[in-house]
Amino acid sequence: MDFRDSPEDAKFRQEVRAFLGKEYRGEYQGEGDARGAAQIAAREGPAAAERYKAWMRKLAAKRWIAPAWPKEYGGAGMTVMQQFVFNEELAKARAPRPGGIGVGFAGPTIIVYGTEEQKKEHLAGIVSGEAVWCQGFSEPGSGSDLASLQTSAMRDGDDYVINGQKIWTSGAQFSQRMILLARTDPSAPKHKGISYFLLDMKSPGVTVRPLVNMGGTPGFNEVFFDNVRVPRKDLLGEENRGWYVATTTLDFERSSIGTSIAQGNAVDDLITWVKKQRTEKPERGSGNGVAVGLKLELAERAVEAEAARLLSYRVITLQNRGMVPNHEASAVKLYAAELSQRVAETGMKAAGLFGQLDRSRSGDGNGAKDWPPNRGRFVRAYLNSVSSTIAGGTSEVNRNIVATRGLGLPRD
Numbered sequence: 001m002d003f004r005d006s007p008e009d010a011k012f013r014q015e016v017r018a019f020l021g022k023e024y025r026g027e028y029q030g031e032g033d034a035r036g037a038a039q040i041a042a043r044e045g046p047a048a049a050e051r052y053k054a055w056m057r058k059l060a061a062k063r064w065i066a067p068a069w070p071k072e073y074g075g076a077g078m079t080v081m082q083q084f085v086f087n088e089e090l091a092k093a094r095a096p097r098p099g100g101i102g103v104g105f106a107g108p109t110i111i112v113y114g115t116e117e118q119k120k121e122h123l124a125g126i127v128s129g130e131a132v133w134c135q136g137f138s139e140p141g142s143g144s145d146l147a148s149l150q151t152s153a154m155r156d157g158d159d160y161v162i163n164g165q166k167i168w169t170s171g172a173q174f175s176q177r178m179i180l181l182a183r184t185d186p187s188a189p190k191h192k193g194i195s196y197f198l199l200d201m202k203s204p205g206v207t208v209r210p211l212v213n214m215g216g217t218p219g220f221n222e223v224f225f226d227n228v229r230v231p232r233k234d235l236l237g238e239e240n241r242g243w244y245v246a247t248t249t250l251d252f253e254r255s256s257i258g259t260s261i262a263q264g265n266a267v268d269d270l271i272t273w274v275k276k277q278r279t280e281k282p283e284r285g286s287g288n289g290v291a292v293g294l295k296l297e298l299a300e301r302a303v304e305a306e307a308a309r310l311l312s313y314r315v316i317t318l319q320n321r322g323m324v325p326n327h328e329a330s331a332v333k334l335y336a337a338e339l340s341q342r343v344a345e346t347g348m349k350a351a352g353l354f355g356q357l358d359r360s361r362s363g364d365g366n367g368a369k370d371w372p373p374n375r376g377r378f379v380r381a382y383l384n385s386v387s388s389t390i391a392g393g394t395s396e397v398n399r400n401i402v403a404t405r406g407l408g409l410p411r412d
């Protein structure tokens, strides 16, 4: 593959850089993304949420919330490669990238399977950056073996009546809509009796109960359905054919290359922090030398981040040719998720014992809140990275896909 930008892509890269130089004032920096302003408000307060919204409005005005969507649906009609260039440039500037479940996989699935009414009803909210979606697929007994799900949807007149439970539903407490899988024919083989719904989260009978993860954040939820009525117009695709709609969603989900870009940034930031300890005033506990072991480890992380980037290029190249990446997307997901854990471990080593301190939990007496190195980011990244090899498909499942579909090894 030729790694240089085509003349059109190079021109577009310049356009994005000029836009960022002029328009991005660091309105909002950090882990804001996906679950929108409500999540940021809960985590960091209303002022941070307003700054995030201001940035999203600037992107929406350029049609850059979902840049590769067709223009008729509110996108900018960019190629997949241009969208990648766009994401790379935003990442380099540390500007929040639009994304999340709405842009990343609910919207694209609606574009493929939705009726004109469904597209009209849902896509505008996503490209404005306002509507937040969550994904109600996993259940307490169904994760990797998703087709075994038990939540039921029974026809009753013009509605379906939903009963059951979902779990690990990221951002459900901030979402207006859910892409929901439920069983409409319990007597059919497991893949054939499932339907796909676009659920209004305000429907009576929906209860969302946040779960606090080991990093102390309520990132995901249990969601309970007690006789929830969903109108027939909110069925996406055909009744009992929802599994095939869901595989399209999962293809979009696994193709996400955001983690590779994020890991490149995380390694760069870590190296910058380590150098700063050496040349400027070091933070408590870090000393001003760089141990040989740490230097070697940082070099290894830098090489791995580059490998993750190249694996992403492979996926983008396939998508740009109109192909659907399969085991190639699994390889990126697997490698980038495991890399995020190694980068977080290296960060903790670099920070030493003080790395365990988190700014938000260190109290404010005697200047204690200033003690966590790098404002507590090391420990947060370390705790949050643990789930990365489970979310969106576990490492074991992705290794199986690479082994069987990629390497042609037998299934059993």
Ligand SMILES: Cc1cc2nc3c(=O)[nH]c(=O)nc-3n(C[C@H](O)[C@H](O)[C@H](O)COP(=O)(O)OP(=O)(O)OC[C@H]3O[C@@H](n4cnc5c(N)ncnc54)[C@H](O)[C@@H]3O)c2cc1C
Pocket (backbone or CB within 6 Å): 134, 135, 136, 137, 138, 139, 140, 141, 142, 143, 144, 145, 167, 168, 169, 170, 171, 220, 387, 388, 390, 391, 392, 393, 394, 395, 396, 397, 400
């Ligand atoms: C942070 C986070 C966010 C999430 N967000 C969402 C969300 O928004 N929406 C949603 O629907 N779900 C979400 N999930 C759920 C996620 O998709 C599931 O956790 C994941 O698919 C694994 O399913 P499980 O937890 O049921 O584990 P299981 O499938 O029960 O797996 C248990 C263990 O067995 C292994 N295993 C299972 N099958 C095989 C096999 N065939 N071969 C080898 N090993 C196997 C797994 O790798 C794992 O180690 C999230 C999960 C996390 C951790």
